[in-house]
Amino acid sequence: AQTVTQxxxxxxxxxxxxxxxxxxxxxxxxxYYLFWYKQPPSRQxxxxxxxxxxxxxxxxxxxxxxxxxxAAKSFSLxxxxxxxxxxxxxxxxxxxxxxxxxxxxxxxxxxxxxxx
Amino acid sequence: xxGVSQDPRHKITKRGQNVTFRCDPISEHNRLYxxxxxxxxxxxxxxxxxxxxxxxxxxxxxxxxxxxRPKGSFSTLxxxxxxxxxxxxxxxxxxxxxxxxEKLFFGSGTQLxxx
Numbered sequence: 001a002q003t004v005t006q007x008x009x010x011x012x013x014x015x016x017x018x019x020x021x022x023x024x025x026x027x028x029x030x031x032y033y034l035f036w037y038k039q040p041p042s043r044q045x046x047x048x049x050x051x052x053x054x055x056x057x058x059x060x061x062x063x064x065x066x067x068x069x070x071a072a073k074s075f076s077l078x079x080x081x082x083x084x085x086x087x088x089x090x091x092x093x094x095x096x097x098x099x100x101x102x103x104x105x106x107x108x109x110x111x112x113x114x115x116x
Numbered sequence: 117x118x119g120v121s122q123d124p125r126h127k128i129t130k131r132g133q134n135v136t137f138r139c140d141p142i143s144e145h146n147r148l149y150x151x152x153x154x155x156x157x158x159x160x161x162x163x164x165x166x167x168x169x170x171x172x173x174x175x176x177x178x179x180x181x182x183x184x185r186p187k188g189s190f191s192t193l194x195x196x197x198x199x200x201x202x203x204x205x206x207x208x209x210x211x212x213x214x215x216x217x218e219k220l221f222f223g224s225g226t227q228l229x230x231x
Binding site (some may be wrong): 107 | 149219
């Protein structure tokens, strides 16, 4: 079974600075999807960014980018120019490409605090 | 697009009671998912519907849990004879696209406390 590990329970960063959240995963599959989700105090999970394993190019979405290292099974999230609204729990997630296996496997989460 | 709606937002119950949660997905979304999130953990997959058909159930979903989606629109999750270990947030998500472009839209969850 696939597992996702986030080794940083909490992180903090100064407003406008850059922060990197770590994620590692374990799988025997060669093709899969990886995600970062944000969960603010409102509790609604919001998709931040996604990466297809067959793509070598790292995904970017405005201030958010990933460093995908397939061989190392590492998928870190970089947030540039941190804003107060970025404060939330961040979850890394894995999804198998097998048809019918639509479930996400989440890590334990990292709580990100933004210091003004 | 009014988003995924879950009701109630909070539920407090006594051990042994039955509870039912409701999820209204985004209209025209044919896939609906239930997840459970305990304190300090990431969500765990419980079950999945495509239209009215329940296609996958996690082993986490014991016999006391049942989910339905009778007309392929809203869904209910019922827990019978609740136990303190059932205390968690129950999240619903929906999607309307086929993988690999599937994007899940989550509701704000129902927080269950079993006393």
